[in-house]
Amino acid sequence: MAAGSGGNSSGFVLTPHKLAICMLTHAYASPASASPPFRALPADARRRLALFLLDHSKACDGYLEPTLEELGQQLREAMPDVGGMLVEQLGSHLLLVSSPEELFQFFFSIRGKSIEVEGHDEHFLVEQNSLPGQFLRRCILSFNLLSFEGTCRLVTELDAYHRPALTIARGIPSDKELAVGKLSDREDEGEDGLEDENLQWGGGNLEHKLSALPSSVRNTTHELHELADPGRSGGGGVRDGGFAFAFGDAASRGENASKTSFLRTVGQVEGYLKEQAGLIEKEMRQVPMMELDANLCHLEKLAPDMPRTHYLRYLNCLHHGDYLTAMDNLHRYFDFSAGKGGMSSAGASSDASVGRFQAGLLSLGSMHAHFGHVNQAMQALNEAVRIAQQNNDDSCLVHALAALCHLLSEVGAVADSSPKNSYFGNQPSLGMQQQLLLLLRRCLQRALELKLPHLVAFSRLALAKFDLQHVRKSPSFGGLKSAGRQGTSPVEVCKALRLSPYLLSDTVSNSLSLQTGGSGNIATINQQRQTGNTSASFPAQPLSMSGGMTGGGGWSTMGGRLGPLPDSVLRLAGTSHLLRAASWELYGSAPMVRVSALVHAICYTDVASADDLSLSYVKLAQHLAASKGYSAALAALEFARRKFSMVAKSRVRAVQLQLVHDQALHRGKIKLAQVACGELSSLASPALGVDMELKTEAAFRHTRSFLASGHLDEATTSARALFSSCYKANNQLNTGLVLLLLADIHKRAGSAVTGLPYALAGLTLCQSYSLDLLQVTAMVTLAELWLDLGVSHAARALLLLYQCLPIVLGHGGLELRARTNLAVAHCHLSNPSFSVKLKPEEVLEPLHQAAVEYGILEDNALEGECHYLQALVLNTLDRKEERDEAAAAFRRCMVALNENQASELAVLPV
């Protein structure tokens, strides 16, 4: 246990790789004094070598140290001219060390070298206090501390270290092809040590080893290098061949012997783990589960007392939806990490013995939330709050509160799966919402007290989201129910949104001096953001709070150099922009949505999680669809789809399907619309209470398909069902949409009278929620209904339409504009007091506009109607040529429409 890790507390173990770096430093500092002297280098090569050494004495890309050939490759790359020569010299020097005595000699010879450098001006580099100088001194020190067994071991490892490289080095003068040839030649000769049978067997297994090795032996540095330089892949093959070869011939040496020794220091391994975790959390990298798992297995073998590996494995499982394994690893991590705060540099609280358990509960809670187990998550989080209170762990408390807020806002949408449902009778989530509001305020207050900026920002954003979504009584009227005017308060939202970025920029600049007690906890609750993914219970899905709980910066910045704050906080700043986009979308301004989404997509690309980023892309695509038609939007989505990994892709896919559905409806391809709709609903998880927003969207579109295909009864039924479910979940925004849809259905059925109440209800709802654009849509629907009621109401309808024109033209999308134009024309035409001959342009202009807009939307039916009306008007005006043109256009539209309607083709884009 603790005793096992005693002794060398710094975790600095002398390895062959470090020895090689020492030798290179020696070659740099005083080439002449080495026993077979290194060749002196030209000045610029010296400088580059210095940089190379500087890099390597603090590198931490992977948890394994590079092998000699990898080092050689890197050296050759850094210095194309003299690198090869240096590698050869290094190899021969390493070869000389074959007994402990030579090691002693080497270290004795470099002992004084760190100070006396042959008089170049850049000698400061090997000064005692410079980085390479310190490195050298640490190496010497740890060599002096070694027992004799340790020295022997080092010699053995050294042997294993340069042996595989040796076989290659002999083979690579300049040409890699040649090397491959030579290698295979050597293989054919049959190695001396191997008997015939063994060789046969070894040959059979060689392929197996070739495929198995790369993942386990090569580390990330390696992959990065290969990514950067695809031309090197040939070299990679050689290298692997060399490895397998070395294994084949080293029958007497266990294959693990060469692996174990190349470990980096504790700090560096932790850095690697943090980096990996950060990558997983950002969801940017498409790491197959197995690959990382294999890496972790390997690492766990090398460093069994490193509980973080369990955590990373937990994260990995979580992101691949493996519930059981995730659970297992989570518990294992917290069981093991509980006792030893000393191992992890970012030990959470001073008293590690209690600090971790509540964090475990916290993680457990968020894991359950991620998998949609609301009850379980509630239990765990409540327990976490309780334990945190007991142990005075304030930061954990805030985190738990924040997580609870998340969960509650989610449960608000899924009231029927909530255990507390029964307490609230008719209005299921009112109590829940009050609870949520209280919790959010409590959370904000705590976070402010504790100076946890990411949580302050999170609570501010959550509050803004809450205000955005929920009706509240105006505060000025206090508790008087009759007097209080109900409504959302855009001002509050705006204030909260404005406040958060300021706060964020403040903390970013202060963060270096800011001491947070909860850095460890931040790390442990990173996955909170996952809960956010499922929580966006919003009609237009803009409000992913996912950025909300991220503290992931701690992973990606190494060893606490910068503290964990900036990244997570920046990410939150990005999220605030998204939230702004959402609020604009609701309050009715498409261009402002675009601006906010664009800001996020451009400025926060590097920090934002894939989830947020995909959201901003999707918003932009939706904006394109609304302003430039579907083909442009679909092309943009195609781009986004290629950019993102699996998790984020599903969102892109959902939006793509939505667009396809819209397009199909407009074109009249009912079949395709139905298929798209079905596919959309299949994207949502079957678990109750998860992906609510997607499910609602699918149901909504389903109803619309019914409406378009003329199945009005079914449409009404499903719309009613949708309405009640939205009402139950207190999802007021969708309720408004459904009301308008119902009004549409009634209009379509020709009973405008019954449609009117729905439209009016929708209108009121939109007013109270300040949803300007939706309100305008409601007004247009209302006008259409009035028009249907009879000619006498045309004037009233027109008045309504004129009222909404400013917003429609300023902020509305194509469809709304076309619809309004057409309605205006209809009003004029059906108005008996209106004479076409006197003011033809008042009709023709809107008709033309509508025709163009419907043309972009590919809505043949309505475009045809516009052309038809145009032709009629022109006919009465006796403008024959134009009339014929319009008539021809009408005909074209009808033909296209018939074709589309007849087509049974329903092929979705892949």
Next chain:
Amino acid sequence: MATVGGGWSAAAHRVELRHAIRHLRDRGLYTAAKWAAEQLVGLPEEKSSSNAGPSSAAAASSEFEKSKLKRPSRQKDSATQVGTGYAGSRYMQEADDEEEEDDDLLLLAKAFFDMREYRRAAHALQGSTCKKAFFLRCYATYLAGEKRKEEEIIELAGPLGRSDAVNPELAGLEQELFALYSKGALDAFGSYLYGVVLHEQQRKADARTVLCVSVNAYPWNWSAWLELQALCTDHDILTTLNLKNHWMRTFFLASVYLDLQQNSDALTLYRTLHPLFPRSDHILAQTATTHYNLRDFDEAEGLFEELLRSDPYRLEGMDTYSNILYVKECFAALSHLAHKSVLTDKYRPETCCIIGNYYSLKAQHEKAVLYFKRALRLNRRYLSAWTLMGHEYVEMKNTPAAIDAYRRAVDINPRDYRAWYGLGQTYEILAMPYYALYYYRHATQLRPHDARMWCAMGQCYETEQLNMHDAAIRCYRRAVSNSDREGIALHKLAKLHESLGQADQAAYYYRKNLERMEADQNEGQEFVDALLFLANYCKNQGSLEEAEKFCDQLLDHGGPAKEDAKALLREIWSVQQHTASLPPLDLELYSP
């Protein structure tokens, strides 16, 4: 089953075992040889010394043939029947023939081997071709690698924790053995070694196959069976094994069942084996362990005492014995046992464990931890020491260390229900009942018929934080149906139902609990509670006489309950008088 204990089979076993011991000893398989010798002595006493001895091998084998003809239905009840029909004598013959050819080098190598100079032994045998030499060379190489591994583990304990040292010889051995194995030229001992190597390389399925081959060819190698047992981690694997019928298989099955916590199955098998090997200490010890697992402490204690009488210097299994003494709080016996084992061998994990148990019983937990740690230093994978150390840390209120210790036990053997249970308990101490549930769930999965696990889980659900009474009730019901000896569950069930206002169920469980307590003659607070509730309940139900009876019983006990009972009695009497004066009420009952 009783039919297999015939004298002929004892003689045959004796011959087989005598040969086997020689074979095993010649190959340096001392553990197996020791085991075989134990069983040899465990056979019933020879009736006449004249017809025994190596010369009767042929006669015995011909008797095998006869028995084979007589008993065609052997395959059916193979698990319970200790059959001996086995064509192994051919192999024995061969092995005997080989014996003569021991050359000088082999003798030298064996001497080196016995002196634990494994590398020298392996070197001396370089070039020898006979099978015995081949095996001894490979085995010596393997052991040399193991020795080096152990050393490396200590050397390599760096800042990143214990590094995983690997036996460096494995790869080479695997190549060599595979080559022979694929040609079918590997004898039973060779395949045993091959299986061990494969197991070390974590190729478990292959290892199982190879070991099956080995034990089918030469069943008397107990080490091979043990290796196979380590690879049988659940019952399904066991059923897939292709094993020939042999009396050694019964030993194996019994041992596996014991390991898999199928204790009653194991007990049955050991009972069938006992008549065959009436004086075997192994069977005695295993039976005692089975009883311990079944929580028959008295039975187990008796068996262990018997074991110690026949073999006073035995240490194997004595840690279990010390556990029993610990549970029964026998200070003197435990101290005696500890003293004796220290005198026998101070540096055995079992000894340290016994001493740890002793100190734990004396409530000197720091010292106990010290000895458990020593046990673990002697054997890192000594499971019960990890678990017991966890218990000690819990006693010392050092929860993180306790969790760590338990967790290590679980990682070594995920089927160790004690450690899972301990983990759950520790988290419960930390007031995290929800978190604890995860661990209890594991424990209940492993011991679905253990009432204690269900009680623990029920208690978690019952806590005021979770307040999940339904789940708690279900857990306690499981506990009751699995014969909850401490009677916690009955009382809890009754209380729960009472608090939920389900008086009928509560009364049912109170009655049952009352019965149990009366049987145990245990009349504590629970007894009073039950009586009080039942008195009230019966009164409300209108069965006044019964209520009166309960009240009378209550009057025997002191405290506030007595006053309650008095008040209740007065009430009952007044009601009785009231009903007596109002006969029409009774008439109503009889009206149609």
